[in-house]
Amino acid sequence: MILTSRKKSKEIIKWCEDDKRLFVLICGGCPAGAETADPVGAGKLKEALTQKGVEITGELTVDFLCNRALLGERLGRHAEELYAADRVLVLACGVGVQATASMVELPVVPGLDTVNRGGIHAKWPSEERCQACGECVIAWTGGICPKTTCSKGLLNGACGGTTDDGNCEVSDERPCGWKLIYDRLKELGRESDLLKEMPLNKYTKWEFPNELRTTTRWALEVDEYGDPAGAQAE
Amino acid sequence: MSNLKESLDSGKFTLTGEVGPPKGTSIETMLEEAEHLRGKVAAINVTDIQSAVMRVSCLAICVKLKEMDLEPVLQMVCRDRNRLALQADLLGAAVCGIENVLALTGDHTTLGDHEDAKPVFDLDSVSLLKAISTLAAGKDIAGNELDGSPEFFAGAVVTPCADPIEPQLIKMEKKIAAGAKFFQTQAVYDPAAFEKFMKKAEKFKVPVLVGALLLKNAGMAKFMNASVAGVNVPKALIKEIGSVDKKDRKKKSVEIAARLINEMKPMCQGAHIMPLGWESLVPKVVEQIDAV
Numbered sequence: 001m002i003l004t005s006r007k008k009s010k011e012i013i014k015w016c017e018d019d020k021r022l023f024v025l026i027c028g029g030c031p032a033g034a035e036t037a038d039p040v041g042a043g044k045l046k047e048a049l050t051q052k053g054v055e056i057t058g059e060l061t062v063d064f065l066c067n068r069a070l071l072g073e074r075l076g077r078h079a080e081e082l083y084a085a086d087r088v089l090v091l092a093c094g095v096g097v098q099a100t101a102s103m104v105e106l107p108v109v110p111g112l113d114t115v116n117r118g119g120i121h122a123k124w125p126s127e128e129r130c131q132a133c134g135e136c137v138i139a140w141t142g143g144i145c146p147k148t149t150c151s152k153g154l155l156n157g158a159c160g161g162t163t164d165d166g167n168c169e170v171s172d173e174r175p176c177g178w179k180l181i182y183d184r185l186k187e188l189g190r191e192s193d194l195l196k197e198m199p200l201n202k203y204t205k206w207e208f209p210n211e212l213r214t215t216t217r218w219a220l221e222v223d224e225y226g227d228p229a230g231a232q233a234e
Numbered sequence: 235m236s237n238l239k240e241s242l243d244s245g246k247f248t249l250t251g252e253v254g255p256p257k258g259t260s261i262e263t264m265l266e267e268a269e270h271l272r273g274k275v276a277a278i279n280v281t282d283i284q285s286a287v288m289r290v291s292c293l294a295i296c297v298k299l300k301e302m303d304l305e306p307v308l309q310m311v312c313r314d315r316n317r318l319a320l321q322a323d324l325l326g327a328a329v330c331g332i333e334n335v336l337a338l339t340g341d342h343t344t345l346g347d348h349e350d351a352k353p354v355f356d357l358d359s360v361s362l363l364k365a366i367s368t369l370a371a372g373k374d375i376a377g378n379e380l381d382g383s384p385e386f387f388a389g390a391v392v393t394p395c396a397d398p399i400e401p402q403l404i405k406m407e408k409k410i411a412a413g414a415k416f417f418q419t420q421a422v423y424d425p426a427a428f429e430k431f432m433k434k435a436e437k438f439k440v441p442v443l444v445g446a447l448l449l450k451n452a453g454m455a456k457f458m459n460a461s462v463a464g465v466n467v468p469k470a471l472i473k474e475i476g477s478v479d480k481k482d483r484k485k486k487s488v489e490i491a492a493r494l495i496n497e498m499k500p501m502c503q504g505a506h507i508m509p510l511g512w513e514s515l516v517p518k519v520v521e522q523i524d525a526v
Contacts, residue, residue, distance in 0.1 A: 151342055152313075152353065156360035157405040159339040160393050160420060161463050169463065170342050182401050194404045195411070200317070200361060200375075 002030040002093040004112035005134070006041065009048035012089065015109045015139035019086035021055045022109070025075075025100060027092035029064040036112050037091035045091075045111065057084040065096035066128075072103060082106070087139075094130030094138070094145060101143020102128070107188055108143040110136035115205070134205025140193045142184030147201075149177030155198040158182070236333040236387040237305045238277040241504075242416060242441045248504035249523075250307065250418065250443060251275040251516055255289040261298065267513035268304055274520045275507070277334055279307040279418070283314060286346025293323055297330045307389070308332050311340030316356040321365060321374055328384030336389045336418065337362040337409075359390055360405070360412050367413035389416040392442070393464035394431035395424060403434055410440055418506040421447035421458070423467045425497045432501045443504035446495050446519075448487045448512050452476035488515050492522030499524065 016022070024046065031037030046056055058081025062074045075082060082088070088104060090097045091111040101108045114132045129148035137155070138145050147153045151170045158178035161169030168174040185191050241248040251271040253264050271278050278299060280292040296306035308327050315323065327335065343353040357365060365375050372383040390409040396402045406417065422428045422444050435442060447465075449455055452475055455467040471490065478486045495505045505523075509516050 152339065152355040152358070154339065154355065154358045156358050156408060158401055159358070160391060161341060162396075163463050164397065170344050178401070191400070191404065194401070195408055197364075197412075201356065203356075 001033045002095075002114060002130075002132075003034050003116040004031050004036045004093050005034075005115050006036050006045070007111055007113060007136075009045055009052060012045075012049065012109060012111055013052055013054070016054075016087055019107070019109075020053060021057050021085045022049070022087055022089045023057050023078075023082045023085035023106075024059040024111075025065070025088055025090045025092075026059070026061040027063075027065045027090075027096045028061045029066075029096075030093060031091055031112060042091060049089075057081045065090070065092045066099050068099065068103070071099065075103065094132070094136055095128045097136065097138055098128035098130070098143055098145055101138070101184075105188070107139065107190055107193075109139040112136070113205070132206075133201065135199070135202055137198060140196050140198065141181045142188055142190065142193070144177070144181045144184055146177055146181060149175075149180060151177070153201070154178065155201070157194055236277075238307065238334050239387040239415070241276040245503075247499055247523075248441070248443060249275040249520060250277050250279060250504065250506045251513070252279040252281065252506070252508050253295070253513065254281050254284060254511075255292055255295045257287070257289050259290065261290065261295065264295070265298065265302065267509075268299055268302065270513050271516055272304060274517050276504075277305040277307045279309055279336060279506070282309040282311045282338070282340070283346075284341075286313065286341045286343050286348070286351075288346070288348055293327060293330075293332075296327065296332050300331055305334070306332060307334040307336050309336045309338060310362065311338045312355050312357045312359065312362055313340030313343060314351075314354055316354055317365065317375060320357060320362060321369060324366060324369055324386070325380075325384055328386070333385055334387050334389070335366060336391065337366065337414070338391055360408050363388055363390060363409055363412035363414050370413075387415055388413050389418060390414040391420065392417050392435070393420040394422055394435075394444075395420070395427045395466050396464040399431060399434070402431075406435060407438065410438055414440065416441045416443065416503075418443045419445040421445040421462075421465050421508065422498065423449075423465070423471055423494065425494065425501075427466070428498050429501055441503035443506040444495070444498050444502050445508060446491050446505050447508040448491050448510060448515060448519075449475050450487060450510070450512070451483060484512065484515055487512070488518045488522065491519045495519070496522075496524050 026037050060078050065071050088106050088108045089111050090100045090108050093114040097110045113134050113136050114130050115134050117132050131148055151168050162176040166179045168176050185193055253268050280295045282292045296308045299306040337359045339359045343351045366386050366388045368375050370386050372380050392406045452472050455472045458465045
């Protein structure tokens with residue numbers, strides 16, 4: 001189970017800037033287990049956002065955003081509310097946010113930070129990659145993660161090494177992450193996002209606290225310790 | 235006060251040169267090459283572990299150039315040092331009287347001769363420029379007050395012949411917002427393409443020194459076309475450098491470099507001459523550059 005932590009409403013609004021109408025998309029998978037996108041928590045977040053002037057055009061919970069067919073089919077039923085919004089607030093791990101971004105013609109904003117992949121080493125089903133950096137910044141990069149798609153993990157645009165074919169200087173088999181981001185921002189009409197000052201990486205967040213060092217056997221740990229953050233109870 | 239800054243401020247067409255530190259401690263030849271540039275250029279760039287090939291520290295070489303009363307431009311890449319070390323080295327440079335800094339992201343580790351090394355990239359060219367501005371304003375980037383602040387004249391790089399050009403212009407604007415006061419460009423062999431770029435970049439009102447890389451032979455031109463991003467040597471030039479005998483190549487190389495600089499001179503504020511080992515030819519190039 002991938003572990004996430006909640007972004008504060010203030011931070012979400014900062015990433016949204018002038019976008020005041022949001023469609024809220026919630027992943028009912030891992031975040032439910034991590035209790036970061038449960039109905040109570042999500043409810044509080046929506047209230048906080050609304051108090052700060054955000055208009056929520058609609059809401060949808062889908063079991064697993066990383067399941068493309070499921071996501072596409074469910075979102076399709078809410079197209080009108082979805083496109084009444086300026087941006088989609090996605091409560092999911094980095095992969096879920098990226099998967100959503102690749103399927104809708106709107107900018108996204110992550111509502112959670114991914115802190116730990118929880119020991120999952122299964123084969124990744126799609127193009128998106130998340131390295132659980134603990135501070136999701138993809139609201140300003142067209143929903144594409146610069147830390148995983150750029151070989152250098154740059155945050156302010158492509159280096160001088162992008163080849164004439166749009167590939168990375170490290171390997172011809174890898175596209176330049178920032179070229180992908182630029183092309184996507186152009187499609188969304190948001191090239192000006194490239195001028196924004198991105199926060200520096202916070203490497204303290206790449207290491208997660210002990211109470212989050214759970215495994216996929218969290219249900220057993222609940223049994224043994226009485227609550228999901230078992231280590232902390234000790 | 236930085237000579238480079240003074241020269242650019244005066245509106246004079248400003249030239250800069252470059253030396254590459256050796257892989258080892260035998261720096262005599264390199265210092266001789268620097269000596270060839272005395273009086274011919276406003277400042278001399280010293281590359282920083284260029285192409286990720288380990289070399290002697292460029293900060294040390296900059297200090298050596300200062301001892302010789304030559305003005306260096308400290309190139310600084312983000313590949314090898316984290317934000318602590320970069321700030322420490324910037325303060326160290328200031329303490330040694332070095333003012334000119336060129337902020338670069340840096341080629342990836344895998345391109346060099348220690349490919350298993352850890353690539354750092356804690357900062358990039360933009361955040362490094364911001365760090366330089368922040369230190370100059372008296373604080374480190376974590377917000378702590380400095381005990382004595384440095385003065386810098388910071389610059390950055392742009393690739394005028396990249397296609398598409400928009401991302402280059404956007405990043406150029408971002409670098410200026412972060413504190414870049416001058417630009418040295420990647421090598422340009424196509425004045426028409428450069429003119430197109432400068433028409434768009436003029437509005438930033440920041441001096442641009444066009445990159446002039448001495449063409450040594452046809453093989454080098456072909457290699458750059460195939461492997462160096464954003465550098466295009468037109469067929470006509472490949473033919474021209476290939477048309478002369480080995481013994482005449484240096485003369486032809488100087489001729490081509492001066493001709494290109496002269497053609498692009500009205501479009502920009504200076505030229506950055508990259509001799510790649512042929513430092514002794516730079517005075518000849520300079521001689522052939524039209525007077526203002």
